[in-house]
Amino acid sequence: MAEVCKVHEEHEEKIAKVKEKLPNDELIVEMANFFDAFGDVTRLKILLALMEEELCTCDLSNITGLSVSAISHQLRVLKDRRIVNYRREGKNVFYRLDDEHIREILKIALKHLGE
Amino acid sequence: MAEVCKVHEEHEEKIAKVKEKLPNDELIVEMANFFDAFGDVTRLKILLALMEEELCTCDLSNITGLSVSAISHQLRVLKDRRIVNYRREGKNVFYRLDDEHIREILKIALKHLGE
DNA sequence: AGAACATTTGCACAATTGCTCAAATGAGAA
DNA sequence: TTCTCATTTGAGCAATTGTGCAAATGTTCT
Structure with a gap:
């Protein structure tokens, strides 16, 4: 790791306060995993597609242009991480966004990036 | 890549519709990079700390327990990705969250994970 | 039972990532 | 200028990650 810089003494109070509120x-680890799930192009494409409607693994493979296997790995x-939910219907497994927070976060990001 | 599954014909309309709305x-790449920035423990700690107040590189090193260099790499x-902003004041560089969307997203995630 | 098809899973490998270390840069004080 | 301290940057390396392939599993139909 590393040595502490000299400002540490001056900022000591501030640092303690922030540390306490963290x-x-x-x-934090759970939260990072949560965000990380959105932070890959394939997974994000899956999520954006699922904003529209429920889709099966094969549909998602079609939409993204990736192999069924790759999609399945990412769906896992x-x-x-409880970001999507699924139900089996015959041979197909249909996926959907797990809850409204997911949709909300995607919407804010779209707005933020100025769609 | 891979072959297309047989449901494709049945789901063709649905798939076309979703593809069009994507x-x-x-x-999508920009958006994935955006989320990816939140998806690492170190970077997320930085952001959560900055929710409280403006902090310099050295403060963040202290708070996270990581080397100044590691923090600086992540701050970059x-x-x-325009998630933080900074201003120089003498020898220090103070960082802060770039805009309200960032804070909003962090808050939703905290709520989602049931803090 | 067997065949057909959708999905999942384990393995292997290339590509990416986050960190440390050491050197470079920026900025104020002497 | 030189000294000191905060920060940034580049190189190198271990660890993680995303994908395709091939085999396994689940489900329906005959």
């Missing part, structure tokens, strides 16, 4: 490490990540 | 690739990522 969420605990476990929550999204499933594990 | 943002263009450039925007956040700067490049």
